[in-house]
Amino acid sequence: MEPKKITPPLTDEQMMELKAGDTLLINGVIYSARDAAHKKLIELMEEGKPLPLDLNGQIIYYVGPTPAKPGQPIGSAGPTTSGRMDAYTPQMLAHGMKACIGKGSRSAAVKEALQKYKGVYLAATGGAGALLAQAIKKVEMVAYEELGPEAIQAMEVEDFPVTVINDVYGNDLYEQGVEKYAKR
Amino acid sequence: MKELEARQISDKVAEACERSNIYLGDDVAKALRTSYEQEESPTGKEALDQLIKNEQIARESGIPICQDTGFAVFFVEWGQDVVLKGGTLEEAINEGVRKGYKEGYLRKSIVKDPLRRENTGDNTPAVIYTDMVPGDEVVIHFAAKGGGSENMSTVKMLKPADGVEGLVNFVVNHVKEAGPNPCPPIVVGVGVGGTFDKVAVQAKKALLRPLGQPNSDPFYADLEKRMLKEINELGIGPQGFGGRTTAMAVHIEPYPSHIASMAAAVNINCHASRHYEIRL
Numbered sequence: 262m263e264p265k266k267i268t269p270p271l272t273d274e275q276m277m278e279l280k281a282g283d284t285l286l287i288n289g290v291i292y293s294a295r296d297a298a299h300k301k302l303i304e305l306m307e308e309g310k311p312l313p314l315d316l317n318g319q320i321i322y323y324v325g326p327t328p329a330k331p332g333q334p335i336g337s338a339g340p341t342t343s344g345r346m347d348a349y350t351p352q353m354l355a356h357g358m359k360a361c362i363g364k365g366s367r368s369a370a371v372k373e374a375l376q377k378y379k380g381v382y383l384a385a386t387g388g389a390g391a392l393l394a395q396a397i398k399k400v401e402m403v404a405y406e407e408l409g410p411e412a413i414q415a416m417e418v419e420d421f422p423v424t425v426i427n428d429v430y431g432n433d434l435y436e437q438g439v440e441k442y443a444k445r
Numbered sequence: 446m447k448e449l450e451a452r453q454i455s456d457k458v459a460e461a462c463e464r465s466n467i468y469l470g471d472d473v474a475k476a477l478r479t480s481y482e483q484e485e486s487p488t489g490k491e492a493l494d495q496l497i498k499n500e501q502i503a504r505e506s507g508i509p510i511c512q513d514t515g516f517a518v519f520f521v522e523w524g525q526d527v528v529l530k531g532g533t534l535e536e537a538i539n540e541g542v543r544k545g546y547k548e549g550y551l552r553k554s555i556v557k558d559p560l561r562r563e564n565t566g567d568n569t570p571a572v573i574y575t576d577m578v579p580g581d582e583v584v585i586h587f588a589a590k591g592g593g594s595e596n597m598s599t600v601k602m603l604k605p606a607d608g609v610e611g612l613v614n615f616v617v618n619h620v621k622e623a624g625p626n627p628c629p630p631i632v633v634g635v636g637v638g639g640t641f642d643k644v645a646v647q648a649k650k651a652l653l654r655p656l657g658q659p660n661s662d663p664f665y666a667d668l669e670k671r672m673l674k675e676i677n678e679l680g681i682g683p684q685g686f687g688g689r690t691t692a693m694a695v696h697i698e699p700y701p702s703h704i705a706s707m708a709a710a711v712n713i714n715c716h717a718s719r720h721y722e723i724r725l
Contacts, residue, residue: 281721282488282686326512327552336550337509342626364684365593365626386495387593387628388717390512391503409564410512410552411536422495425489432709434488435625438687442486442680 264422270318271359273379279425281432285383287421291320291362292403295341297411299349306352313404314413317357322385323361325410326394330406334400336414343382345360347371354378362423366435375427376427382427384434396421447524447581449725451532451540454585457723458541461587462517463549465721466509468674469500472656473693473718480630480683480690489688493630496683496716511717514551515589517542517571520580520650526581535573538585543567554592574646585723587686588654594627594715600645603707612637612709617675619711620692625685628715632656633676636710648712651696653720660697669695691719 267275268289279285284439292314294302305312323343343416350361351374359380364387375382385393399417406412426434477500481493503510519538529537546553546568555569556562599619605612616635623631636647659666672695682688693716702708 284488284491324512325552325554327509327514328550330507330550333508336552337503337512337514339512341513342596344626357543364628366624366685384625384684384686386492386499388511388715389495389499391506391508391510392495392499394508395502397507424684434687435685438486438682438685439624439680440685440687442682442689444678444680445675 263395269359271320272318275357276379276381276429278408279381279428280430281425281428281434281437283425285300285399285423285425287320287418287423288414290417291322291421293322293324293412293414293416295323295325295411297408298405298413299353301347303352306356312356314347316353318359318360319357320360321358322351322362327390327410335394335397338394338397339388340385343367350374354380367427372427372431372433376429376431379429381425381429383423383425384426385421388413393421447527448530449527449583450530451537453725454534454537455541455544457725458538458585458587459545459548461721461723462542462545462551462589465587465719466549466589467507468515469503469510469717470655470720473716474500476656477630477716480693484683486682486686486687486688488686489683489690490684492683493690509551510719511591511715512552513554513591513593514546515591515719516555516595517568518590518649518651519571519573520586521573521575522578522584523575524580524582525577527583528645534575538571538573539569540605540676542569542571573670582714583725587721587723588653589719591715591717594631594713597623597627598648598710598712600641600710601709602641603709604706605707607707613668613672613675615709616672616695616711620676620713621679621681623713624681627713629681629685630683630690630716632714632718633672633692633695634691634712634714635672635695635697636712637697637699637707639708641708642698644708644710645697645712647700648710651698652712652714652718654696656694656718665697665699666702669697
């Protein structure tokens with residue numbers, strides 16, 4: 262099946278068209294954030310303070326890249342394990358985030374929140390850091406530069422390849438895949 | 446008596462850090478291609494295709510295979526007839542790590558303290574195991590160990606009565622539980638025997654063996670084959686998308702055991718199984 266192309270900001274209607282197992286190519290701007298940046302964002306939300314970025318309709322990429330070599334926009338930039346962000350994801354969705362990219366399974370609370378707020382969880386190929394870096398054309402610092410590889414950066418991407426793991430209907434590709442291929 | 450300068454060690458270590466993070470070993474590249482040919486799941490096949498392309502891009506562009514360039518782990522076999530000049534072995538290795546991770550534009554992933562979490566800024570200190578061996582040769586095995594797969598590792602004190610079946614179930618169930626998290630297709634390192642601490646080191650050592658090289662003891666070689674078959678029947682598949690290739694290899698490293706114990710450990714490596722050998 263041909264991959265679908267999507268560009269943020271994303272809408273509820275667009276999310277409802279996606280199903281677990283779909284392959285997508287993302288174009289436009291996505292934002293990096295890992296554990297430390299999430300912690301800071303959630304603190305701001307709880308204090309009712311403004312965030313350093315507008316999350317509405319946006320895609321967050323769980324990535325901590327290697328340093329860029331001179332002349333390159335970014336170093337190796339594959340996804341990190343998403344489970345570490347489980348505690349923060351429902352609040353991120355409540356604040357308008359529409360999709361997040363990582364690798365590995367999510368908690369029941371995250372899957373419920375995805376259904377409630379009409380969001381999707383996407384996986385990029387874990388360990389394909391060099392291949393994924395090629396789809397990132399430009400990088401700009403947004404916040405928390407002091408966090409180094411954990412800073413929030415705006416990443417301009419072209420045909421960034423991802424697979425839908427959890428959709429708005431409660432489907433989970435990790436469960437469906439195992440069901441289909443398990444022999445024991 | 447042979448003399449080695451600490452600088453010689455540092456230079457080789459720096460080279461090992463840089464090269465192994467950019468050039469995936471031939472053994473792993475070959476295993477990925479074999480997995481691609483055998484995979485039945487279309488999404489699994491697509492993931493393997495991306496990993497094969499990723500390895501080529503890394504090699505051609507000098508960008509690390511994976512952004513997690515790892516904890517630097519070393520197993521040193523130090524020939525007893527070799528004298529080290531100009532510093533300690535630990536300093537020499539850490540200096541090499543510092544140099545390699547800086548000059549190779551590798552990620553600095555180590556924090557000074559596990560609870561206070563301030564980055565050391567140079568990926569040191571390394572984890573170093575040293576064995577004294579006969580002769581005048583120094584062999585250093587290096588692994589850049591990723592955090593995602595390391596987090597999916599475990600130790601359990603099995604009972605001697607659990608036997609072969611108990612060990613197989615422990616390993617296979619653990620891989621099942623880890624599911625998509627350690628970036629399959631994985632390499633599974635199994636330690637069995639020894640003490641609580643020793644068995645974990647054995648499991649890590651198992652990951653350093655080149656893929657496609659079975660245990661030299663036919664009993665364990667058969668057990669490796671059986672575990673690999675059972676793991677690949679789990680259906681987790683590449684990246685956990687479902688499929689036939691969950692693991693590319695299972696390596697077991699046994700150690701003599703106490704009469705009351707049967708310690709077992711599983712240490713998982715992702716498909717970017719980065720290992721490198723230095724001989725001096």
